[in-house]
Every structure is written in structure tokens, then in C-alpha cells.
Amino acid sequence: MRRFKEYTVNQYLELLKNMKIDREIKEIHLHHTWRPDKKGYEKASNKESVIYSIYKFHTESNGWDDIGQHISLTPSGTVWDGRDVNMDPASIKGRNKNALAIEMIGNFDDGYDKLEGVQLESLVKLLKGLFNIFEGVKLIFHREYSKKTCPGTSIKKEELLDMVNEKQYPKEISEWAKDAYEWVVREKISDGSDPKGSVTREELWTMLYRYHQKQYGK
Numbered sequence: 267m268r269r270f271k272e273y274t275v276n277q278y279l280e281l282l283k284n285m286k287i288d289r290e291i292k293e294i295h296l297h298h299t300w301r302p303d304k305k306g307y308e309k310a311s312n313k314e315s316v317i318y319s320i321y322k323f324h325t326e327s328n329g330w331d332d333i334g335q336h337i338s339l340t341p342s343g344t345v346w347d348g349r350d351v352n353m354d355p356a357s358i359k360g361r362n363k364n365a366l367a368i369e370m371i372g373n374f375d376d377g378y379d380k381l382e383g384v385q386l387e388s389l390v391k392l393l394k395g396l397f398n399i400f401e402g403v404k405l406i407f408h409r410e411y412s413k414k415t416c417p418g419t420s421i422k423k424e425e426l427l428d429m430v431n432e433k434q435y436p437k438e439i440s441e442w443a444k445d446a447y448e449w450v451v452r453e454k455i456s457d458g459s460d461p462k463g464s465v466t467r468e469e470l471w472t473m474l475y476r477y478h479q480k481q482y483g484k
């Protein structure tokens with residue numbers, strides 16, 4: 267029987283980083299399963315059997331060689347592996363070459379499931395990781411090349427990309443420190459990274475020095 271493995275997003279990205287991938291990945295395709303929806307997945311006592319039934323449908327009804335997607339993202343924020351990453355997916359007709367396909371489990375058309383909480387956080391983390399691993403890769407929604415609404419009418423590509431590209435503050439910045447954070451980054455006194463990290467003496471000297479230079483020149 268075809269088996270599948272479940273990972274956290276971090277585990278999966280680690281695995282991918284260490285994998286020998288001998289085809290070029292230029293596009294990440296995003297889909298939703300529609301069926302099963304989130305409830306359908308959540309109520310299954312054996313989660314692997316849900317992925318297996320997608321596999322059965324893809325191989326038996328659709329006649330594909332294997333499950334269509336490389337990655338399935340669950341409502342609890344974990345991912346299941348799928349088709350070998352070294353193989354093209356069965357994802358979007360005419361665009362499968364150089365693609366990596368993700369199926370989000372749920373029905374994200376307006377009025378049905380919401381992409382939120384851990385599933386949304388995991389998707390953002392996953393896409394961030396994939397953008398890092400496959401430099402220059404583009405995010406493609408299924409509906410851009412199809413009449414379908416996939417990955418769901420409630421999901422807006424621009425909003426998702428803003429989250430992936432961190433237009434907001436890094437999550438760890440305390441409310442009371444935000445003005446100072448904006449200022450040190452704007453004034454190039456610090457790059458703003460690692461907000462809770464401790465400061466060495468030389469780093470403090472340098473920050474004071476940069477500030478002094480700004481105020482008074484050399």
C-alpha cells in the first residue's frame with residue numbers, strides 16, 4: 267500500500283533543503299482540496315487514510331501515476347508528503363513542468379472554510395521557506411490558468427504575498443518597542459533583526475557610534 271508521511275513545516279523544509287533535486291522549480295502552484303473540506307479531514311480518525319483516498323482518486327479515477335500534489339497542508343498546520351519532488355506534479359494543465367504543487371485541505375470558497383490560525387501560519391512559513399530554497403520561484407494560483415475558483419475565492423493572492431514578504435512587523439517586536447524599532451531601522455543604527463537577542467559591548471559601541479555620526483558627523 268502507498269504510504270504517506272506527516273511532517274511539521276520546519277521538518278519538511280529541512281528535508282527539502284537536504285534533498286537532491288535535479289529539476290528546476292520555477293512555480294509553486296496553490297490549490298485547495300474542496301473535498302474533503304476541513305471538517306471532513308478533522309473527523310477522520312486515520313488522517314493518512316484521507317491522503318490515501320486522494321491518492322486512490324487521482325490514480326484510479328483520473329488515471330495518474332501517483333497522487334497529483336507534492337505537499338498537502340492540513341487544517342492543523344502539518345504537511346503530508348506526496349508525489350516525489352523530482353517528478354512533475356499533476357497540477358495545472360500545460361504548466362506542470364518546473365512546478366511544485368501544494369494542496370491545502372479545505373474548501374476556501376466564500377462562505378465555507380476560512381484559511382486562518384495554524385493552517386494560515388503554516389502556509390506562510392512554508393511559502394517563505396520555499397521562496398528561500400527555490401530562488402526566483404513564482405506563486406501561481408490554480409485559477410490564474412483555469413475557470414475554477416481554486417484555491418478558493420476567499421483567498422487573495424496579494425494579501426498572502428504581503429504576509430509571506432513580511433510587510434508587517436516581525437511578530438516578536440513588543441508593542442512598546444515598535445517606535446524605536448522603526449527608528450533604528452530607518453536611521454540604519456541596527457538592521458532590526460533578532461529583537462530579543464542580547465547586545466555585546468562592541469555592538470552597543472557601534473550603535474552609539476552610528477548615532478553620534480548621524481548627529482554630529484565624524
Ligand SMILES: [Zn+2]
Nearest residue numbers: 297298408416
Ligand atoms: Zn486546483
